[in-house]
Structures are given as C-alpha cells and as structure tokens.
Amino acid sequence: MRGKATVLLVSFALFVGGVLALQLERGGVRTTLLVLVFAALGAVAVRQTIRKRKK
16 A cells, blocks of 8 residues: 555656646746656656556
8 A cells, every 4th residue: 555655646746746847937947847757757657567567
C-alpha cells in the first residue's frame, strides 16, 4: 500500500507542477518544465509497468 500511495503522490505532484508551468509565460523555462514533467510522468508509467510484469 505504501508504494501505491507514493506513486499517487508523486504523480499528483508532477501533474500540479505541469499545471503551474502552463501558467508561466511562453518561453524556454516553461517548455523545459513541461518536458521534464512529461518525461517524469512517462518514467513513472514505465516503472509501474515493469513492476507489474515482474509480479
């Protein structure tokens, strides 16, 4: 259960970070933050998929 809660918390924090990044003015900082958020969410998804397949 602890692992699931951690994944949900991290995913939510990344989602909120992405929403906040969308409120920034267009430019390099906004683009970089959005790329990092999407990459991190993708990494969480891949990690969860690998974990599920190992069980």
